Amino acid sequence: MNDLNLRFPRLTLPPERLPLGRILVNAGKITQADLVHALDLQRHVDSPLGEILVTEGLVRRHDLMRMLSIQHRVRMVDLVGSPPAPALRHRLPASLCLRHMVVPYAVSGDILLVCTxxxxxxxxxxxxxGPQGRRIEPVLAHERDIRAAISRLYGAELAQKAARRVPAALSCRGWDVTNPNRRIAAIGLLAAGAASVILAPLWTITVLMVFAFVTLMMTTALKLAATVAQLFFPATPPPARAEPEAFPLPLVSVLVPLLREKEIAGKLIERLSRLTYPKSLLEVVLVLEADDHVTRETIARTAMPPWMSVIEVPGASGLTTKPRALNYALDFCRGSIIGVWDAEDAPESDQIEKIVTRFHSAPQNVACLQGVLDYYNARTNWLSRCFTIEYATWWRMILPGVARLGLVIPLGGTTLFFRRSVLEKLCGWDAHNVTEDADLGIRLARAGYVTELIATTTFEEANCKAWPWVKQRSRWLKGYLITWCVHMRDPAALMRDLGFLRFMGVQAILLATFAQFAAAPLLWSFWIMLIGISHPVSETLGSGIATGMAISFLIAEVINLSTSVLAVRGVGHRHLTGWVFTLPFYFPMGALSAYKALKELVSEPFYWDKTQHGVSQEENARALSSPPRDAQPLALTGS
Known part of the structure; x- marks a missing residue:
């Protein structure tokens, strides 16, 4: 690096350090009215004046940097044209660079020049x-370029950290997927099952039927209890204050992981631009894999606002998962609140305000706020209608009821917001778990923290094609199994952490949910009794028990359909009521998903079967700007 390009801008330096706003006005970069407007905004938001001016579109970032150079008498450098040498990574640790958002740039004599x-x-x-601090001097560079330089210098180290952030005892990464014994054991189990079917077919079917029936009762009891809690025991909202309490608004960072997105970038920016939270306090970070040329080219063609940036995640041991990308990007964020959205999300415009307000008023043990998810393309076809009904049942009936019962809330993959301090204390996400959200929800509960559902909705794109639906559902079910296996390594410890009722809730949500999809064909066999055919269970357990099981199965079906009817009774979903009764033809795809999940659990447990976004047209454009009137939960709920 012969030419360090260390030059002052060609402007006359003032004899004393003037305020930044005055320097900008004197240089003709902003008007006096612009400065007054920005200073007025600064009284309400805790943000640097320069950030307010840039995010309000009053000054260009490059002009701001030149004026900062003049104000602080700090030289500007070009990190893109003259990047730091790789050997400089030994001069400052990566953690310090990330904490202060700096990067070592060059050595001049015994002085280390550091970009800020x-x-x-x-x-x-x-x-x-400490004493070493006397031998460093600042040089000025764009924060975007500093982030990129940190990734170049420390990328391999940070990528490895992102892949192994969660302690091994709470992670599934220790599973040796290359061990041939995994496949041998799986083949052995299949052979044993086949042998039992051949040697004792009736008793084999009976054992499987009993297991399926027990898990059916578990999930049905959970749904019924949650529905009753939601309908008849409404949550008590926080006491209203006579006047809204004024408090300094925090910086909020929202991570949006992207992977091979061709169509979504422009729409995403359009949707997020509707947010009303002060842009100088909002940091939206698009997170993509370093080798994802499709998304990079898409973003390169898209004009991004100044409050949005890009982080590229270096490869690490062939692992490409959403939680690894989130872990990597977390260290580059500046916010005290960390959020997650998906690529196709359309959050309500005031979502961040609601999150910030609730975190401010909530007890410190409330570590996570989960928004409600809904679909904006419900009318696309039959599959999207059924998927929307299923989502409405989960998000508007069952999950709020689960929270009111005090059970563990399995987080959704988006519209999640965390206190950063707690998220870092829990070591972020398990990079190898394909349902990192459900796993993190359980780890939060085990550590004594509370997750609340909050009255704000994010609209997503429902999977409206059969095979993509199966692939997405198989990933969810595989992740549920992985999460169950991880936390059941020590059942006694899990019960101590959660208590008996919440322990059983985890069994119902994770294990029984998977079992219901996998064992669905067995339960459907009860339908044959309606036409007078004897069920095999009658031969082993007696006709009375078989009849009782069949009646219980029918009651469970009625409860399931009734819960869904109640979930779509509001104005925004009422058009789906008639379609509820087609759900028995929708869920058979879940059985195929469960078998695919089982196969991948053995052969590819960490494989992330990506959901393709941008498939459906946004038919319900009105929902993106004004959600249905029933889109909100009745009150804040938590567990």
Whole structure:
């Protein structure tokens, strides 16, 4: 690096350090009215003046950097044209660079030049370095370029950390997928099952039927209890204050992981631009894999607002999962609240305000807020209608009831917001778990933290094609099995952490849910009794028990359909009521998904079968800007 490009901008330096706003006005970059407007905004938001000016579109980022250079008498450098040498990564640890968003740039004599985008905070870095801090000097660079330089210098180290962030005892990464004994054991189990069917067919069917029936009773009891709790025991909303309490708004970082997205980037920016939270306090980070050329090219063709940035995640041991990408990007975020959205999400415009307000008023043990999910393309076809009914049943009836019962809330993969301090304390997400959300929900509960459902809705794209639906559902079911296996390594410890009722709730939500999809064909066999055919269970357990099981199965079906009818009774979903009675023809696809999940659990437990977004046209455009009137839960709920 012969030419360090260390030059002051060609402007006259003032004799003393003037305020940044005055420098910008004197240089003709903003007007006095612009400055007054920005200063007025700064009284309400805790954000640097420069960030407010940029996000309000009053000054270009490059012009702001030049004025900062003048104000602090700090030289500007070009990190893109003249990147730091790889050997410099040994001069500062990656953790320190991320905490202060700096990167070592060059050595001049015995002085280390360090790039920063915020020279006003450089003394904090000096203080962290102790005596070594006297031998560093700042140079100025764009924060976007600093992030990219950190990734280039420390990417391999940070990628490995992202893949192994969660302690091994709470992760599934220790599973040796290359061990041939896994396949041998699976083949052995299949052979044993086949042998039992041949040697004792009636008793084999009976044992399987009893298991299917027990899990059916578990899931039905959970649905019934949750529905009753939701309908008849409404949550008590927080007490209303006479006047809204004023408090400094925090910086919120929202991660949006992307993978091979061709169509979604422009629509995503359009949707997120509707957010009304101050953009100077909002940081939306698009997270993509370093080798994802499709998404990179899509983003390159898209003009991004200044409050949106891109983080590229280096490869690590062939692992390509959403939680690994989230772990990597987390360290680059600046917010005290960390959120997650998916690529196709359309959140309500005031969602961030609701999140910030609730976190401010909630007890400190409320570590996570989960928004409600809905679909904007319900009318596309029969499959999307059924999927929307299923989602409405889960998000508007069962999950709020689960929360009111005090059971563990398995998180959804999007519209999640965390206190950053707690998320980092729990070591983020398990990079190898394909339902990292459900796993994190259980780890939060085991650590004594509370997850609340909050009255804000995000609209998504429902899978409206059969095979993509099967692939998505198989990933969910595989993840449920993985999560169950991880947390059941020590059942006694899990019960101590959660208590008996919540322990049983986890069994119903994770194990029994999977079992119901996998064992569905066995339960459907009860229908033959309606036409007078004797069931095989009658031969082993007696006709009375078989009849009782069949009646219980029919009652469970009635409860399932009734719960769904109640879930879609609101104005926004009422058009789906008639379609509820077609659900018995919808769920058979889940059985295929369960068998695919079982196969992958053995052969590819960490494989992320990606859901393709942008397949359906946004037919319900009105829902993106004004959600249905019944789109909100009745009140805040938590567990």
């Amino acid at each position: 985008a915020h020279p006003e905070t450089f003394d904090a870095l000096r203080a962290c370095l």
